[in-house]
Amino acid sequence: MTPLDPTTRVVRAAIESDTQHGAVMPPLYLASNFAFEGLERPRPYDYTRSGNPTRDQLGDALADLEGGRQAVLTSSGMSAIAVVLQLLGTDDVLVVPRDAYGGTRRLIDTWAARGRFRLVLVDAREDDAYERAIRVNRPRMVWIENPSNPLLRITDIARVAAAARAAGALTVVDNTFLSPVLSKPLAQGADVVVHSTTKYLNGHSDVVGGAIVTGDAPRADGVPEDLGEALAWWANATGATGAPFDAWLTLRGLRTLPARIALHEQNARAVADALAAHPAVRVVHYPGLRDHPGHAVASRQQQGFGGVVSFELEHGKLAVRRFLEGLRCFTLAESLGGVESLVAHPASMTHACLTPAQLEEAGIGQGLLRLSVGIEAADDLLADLEAALDRAGAAAQRERVSARSSCRTVSP
Numbered sequence: 001m002t003p004l005d006p007t008t009r010v011v012r013a014a015i016e017s018d019t020q021h022g023a024v025m026p027p028l029y030l031a032s033n034f035a036f037e038g039l040e041r042p043r044p045y046d047y048t049r050s051g052n053p054t055r056d057q058l059g060d061a062l063a064d065l066e067g068g069r070q071a072v073l074t075s076s077g078m079s080a081i082a083v084v085l086q087l088l089g090t091d092d093v094l095v096v097p098r099d100a101y102g103g104t105r106r107l108i109d110t111w112a113a114r115g116r117f118r119l120v121l122v123d124a125r126e127d128d129a130y131e132r133a134i135r136v137n138r139p140r141m142v143w144i145e146n147p148s149n150p151l152l153r154i155t156d157i158a159r160v161a162a163a164a165r166a167a168g169a170l171t172v173v174d175n176t177f178l179s180p181v182l183s184k185p186l187a188q189g190a191d192v193v194v195h196s197t198t199k200y201l202n203g204h205s206d207v208v209g210g211a212i213v214t215g216d217a218p219r220a221d222g223v224p225e226d227l228g229e230a231l232a233w234w235a236n237a238t239g240a241t242g243a244p245f246d247a248w249l250t251l252r253g254l255r256t257l258p259a260r261i262a263l264h265e266q267n268a269r270a271v272a273d274a275l276a277a278h279p280a281v282r283v284v285h286y287p288g289l290r291d292h293p294g295h296a297v298a299s300r301q302q303q304g305f306g307g308v309v310s311f312e313l314e315h316g317k318l319a320v321r322r323f324l325e326g327l328r329c330f331t332l333a334e335s336l337g338g339v340e341s342l343v344a345h346p347a348s349m350t351h352a353c354l355t356p357a358q359l360e361e362a363g364i365g366q367g368l369l370r371l372s373v374g375i376e377a378a379d380d381l382l383a384d385l386e387a388a389l390d391r392a393g394a395a396a397q398r399e400r401v402s403a404r405s406s407c408r409t410v411s412p
Contacts (some may be wrong), residue, residue, distance in 0.1 A: 003038050006065060007258045013061035019323025028248040029053045050236045054244040058251040065180040067187050068213040070228030072235050073247055078103050079240040080210030084172055084192060086234040086327045088117040092140035095133045097124040099362035101149040102351035124153050130160040134167050145174045150310050150346040150370040153287045154294025158300055161189030182304040188214040199337030202253040207246045224308055263375040264307030270378050271371060274385060275311045280393035285310040308336055309371045313392055316367040320345060322395035329376055329384040336372030341381060344370045
């Protein structure tokens, strides 16, 4: 029998699974506990923190989409990251890019400072940064964001994963920005994929959740043969598992993921082109642009470039303030991946926990804005951005004129 296309499989995930009443859509199991058949005779489920049918349906669908073997569902993207980090011991080295998401950096920096593991930061802009860090430090785990948040830097996953595996390290890839529709890190050698399911997988900005997907990872010292089971154990032990209702909503959102991603990316490409052509914009960060440093790698390892576009305005925060005033189709808010378009100022929002020195090291300036491009009509989005850019440019021009006037000396 011919295998079904992944798009078909995700649409039909858990369809007709109700054997009791024949409901087409799967029921929601809100139960916190489940009855035993008798003494020492548990059923497959006993307590929802440890396992739940609704959560497992979402996990099965995500594992299938990522080409993995097992998925662990957590209460948030950060709890998924925290569970993965439980695999590390005090003498283990973790390699992380400097420009990782602010919440990731906050957790990793804090735990490293408390001696939970040893931390090595790399500048992913340097072509061989990961390989050098792996060669010198012999890490236990290598962390990749692809693309990175918020500067959309691209990492060659297969190359880094090969170097990590040769050194006995696990490779973890945060695939939140692309989703398994556009990128499958496990197929490129990664051992673990993490997601904030809050973003594209759910797609409607009404659920907070996370996911960890594992493939057939090699054994590492102190890690059981089955990496997925080890992570499931930690999620259960720490109470990080997700709620059934959140899983049910995310599974509902997941069914439209391929269609939504296509619209997100179509609009993002148009937005990136418009931003690149406007004089108020200093630089656009979008891997789909041919002049992006990671364009060639992204074209090779991905099936698309995603729906997030970052850009830097001339004249910094003054221009940012004027840009944001009067937007109609972009909401100033954190998060991304919903059907609605959002704009964020990373330095004061998503990465506000970083020090000024850390922001500078990561390349995040006051003039940087991150767009999560939604699925609204492209013409409306472009008109809104054009007006905002014109406002930003006019404000910068007035500031330049004012600065020149203040410098003039009056003749006696």
